[in-house]
Amino acid sequence: MSSKIEQNYREAQELYAKHGIDTEEALKKLQTIKISMHCWQGDDVRGFLNRDQELTGGISVTGSYPGAARTPEELRADLEKAFSLIPGKHKVNLHAIYADTDEKVELDRIEPKHYEKWVSWAKEQGLGLDFNPTCFSHEKSSDGFTLSHADPEIRRFWIDHCKASRRVGAYFGEQLGQTCVTNVWVPDGYKDIPADRLAPRQRLKDALDEVFAEEIDPKFNLDAVESKLFGLGAEAYTVGSHEFYMGYGIRNNKLICLDAGHFHPTEVISNKLSALSLFADGILLHVSRPVRWDSDHVVVLDDELMDIGRELVRGDLLGKTHIGLDFFDASINRVAAWVIGTRNTIKALLRAMLEPAEALRKAELAGDYTTRLALSEEFKTYPFGAVWDYYCEQMGVPVRESWLDEVKAYEQEVLQKRGG
Incomplete structure (x- = not known):
């Protein structure tokens, strides 16, 4: 030294x-403390199952910096480089579209075998894996609705996809000896004022009830649900609002995911942690940085990140909080983005630990x-x-x-x- x-x-x-x-x-x-580093920064949320599909769901990635990962092998190599520059052993957060398989498989038919290479790699690297069903960038989500869709056949497709995703998550947890957090987020909503706000939420609740009906050992998989204020194409109404998911998560013993970019521009999630901790079984964080809207900028060591760290440390909430990252910037080196965001998140926690x-x-x-x-x-x-x-x-x-x-x-x- x-x-x-x-x-x-x-x-x-x-x-x-x-x-x-x-x-x-x-x-x-x-x-x-393990930070769950999101894989989708490395390839601009394209994945490998439907690479030619347009990115939808109110998500937008801007920039054309060279070097985006084109294959699972390239993505894993980039992740390895990033982790070599970050202190500690952590986790990788996968979306379902990042399956590593030569088989042509639909989202409602994914199985653990389609992710075996990710598990083998994680074992070699000493990493854990988290998971997310991918309820966007698909022909069956083209009108902006998935689990709350009025068409029962389309709704069935997304229910089956989320059920399959939970089984994949359980496989990760069992194989790696680290509990997998499987987080459900859907982009469902209307661009303009809806005539009926209740019916889509009723359908979403019923769909989630069916998704979570299968009992899975929480030692292997924990379920989380994630809200959002709005997205591109869903500016007037989002089915899965904060109130909806806070109620659903507390009633059904699910982790409640707070994404730093999913609230009103003047809201912060740091101020929600202590209140939510009194009622929720657990919390999942998606640490991000909104700039005027949910733009998912690379996490910097700003006041809000520091406050998140303080709340977790001072409230002794680290034991019930799972910390993940969620940002994507294609205008800068993607590996550097991972390193900057993850190191900053760890810095915020350390700095909070060093306060009186x-x-x-x-x-x-x-x-x-x-x-x-x-x-x-x-x-x-x-x-x-x-x-x-x-x-x-x-x-x-x-x-x-x-x-x-x-x-x-x-x-x-x-x-x-x-x-x-």
Whole structure:
């Protein structure tokens, strides 16, 4: 280890210790937290089952940076490069369209065998896998409806797809010894004001009841449901609103997914965590960065990300919260996007662990809001970076921006040869 990094860490350790903060304990705890890194940043949400299908569901990926993965092998190679630059062992979040098979298979007929190569790779890499049914970019979702579709035959197709996805998720969990979270999100909604808001939600509820009817060991698979405020083509009404899924998840013991980009531009999910934790069995996070709408920008270390970290740490919610990422930017190097977003998410958690939470609580209970504010502000310039550098070096990954050199080299040697 670099003597300078070691020295900086020891000095920081002493400063934090004066406030009863054990940096070694924080780093040990940090190692146990797994971030579920989304595969779809690597190829602009195209997948491999229906690559020629137009991206739909209110989702849009902009940019034409060269080097998008074209095959499962290329995507796995890119993921490996990204993980080599991120401290800790984590998970990969797959959508159903990322099946690795030579067989022509429809979404309602997917089976664990279509993902065996992903499982073998995850075992080799020491990673876990999460899963999502893909209820978009398909001819049977072309009118914007899936599980709430008025046509029972189309609705049946998507019900069967989601049921099959849960079985795939259970296979992941059983094979890898890490519980898989299978998250259901559908884009259903209207562009303009609907005449009937209730009937689609009734159909969605009934469809979900059927999807989740099969009992699956929660040791292998946990179900999650995800809301959204609106999307392109569903600006006026989204069937699966926050209220719908919060009610459904609490009543049916499902994880409730909060996506940072799925709310009103002035809403934040950090403020929802403590309230939801009192009633939900568990929470799934999709950490993203909205810019004026659900644009899924690469996660930066902004105030909201910091607040998410604080809420999880101060409320002791890490044990019931599954942290995943959800962004896609085709205007920059896709591997770099993964590295930036994942490292930032881990940084936010570490920084929260290095704050004087107990002292702040005591000051608050005593009505000493002066001390609360003063400590909160002073700790913003405490040497968190020295602890982060030490952690990266300890975990065998590049310190500070030196990881960018490796990504640039990978771009020259691998990505640019793929073309646009």
